[in-house]
Amino acid sequence: MKDAQNTVGNMLDKQSVSFIGSVSADGFPNVKAMLRPRKRDGIRTIYFTTNTSSMRVGQFRENPKACVYVCDSRFFRGAMLTGTMEVLEDSESKEMIWQEGDTMYYPGGVTDPDYCVLRFTALSGRFYTNFHSECFEIPEA
Template identity: 70%
Template sequence: MMRDAEKTIGNLIDKQGVSYIASISEDGFPNIKAMLPPRKRIGIKEFYFTTNTSSMRAAQYRKNPNASIYFCDKRFFRGVMLVGSMEVLEDSENKEMIWREGDTMYYPLGVTDPDYCVLKFVATSGRYYSNFKSETFEIN
């Protein structure tokens, strides 16, 4: 069992250059997509990503907020899946919070670009895999 889940998992997440997010399609199947790492995380409970407002993923989360995110450390063959819900945010406060210089490459109209939105993931539980063992944990 992990001594400090938040520290162990937080360290794993912070060292990854890729994150994976999963949504549910209209026909009920999971859809997984590789993304850049979260722009912001609060512990292992809240994660903020950028995406296009017009994206398939944003549309799927609006219809069904059930989601999971996954981080994998392939060097040490360990990973963590977090399960929870994803919200599509379009308010200026959240958009400005995670905006970075250079984002105009993706969102040419800047932080107010109508095709720029924030995905906020809130975890309720997780499953950590390391040393050929898995453990499930709740997130409060």
């Protein structure tokens, strides 16, 4: 893959939905659709919002292994990033990605105890297009 940072980054920015994967307590994979990431630093660090009380947050606290998948159905291509997910509840992280309208999900505002940030750190990736897939490494920042 010529430029994973640019290709996968553009997919993350342009698709309205991406998917996160976690590991359940009994070791099975779980996948959840999410709104596009709120912020990203290249494709190595990706930020999402979610409810602190969600099942997924509990799973990431137990086992941080995770993946993020994004697909572009128009061109039948997709990318999976594998790495770890952290649950952040500090005010700096919450304020960093807060957006107008978030009170629809978190009525208590940016300090709502049921609002948290998921920070995904990618270690490697796999890209699929034109009936071919290839793995790629993600360099440290």
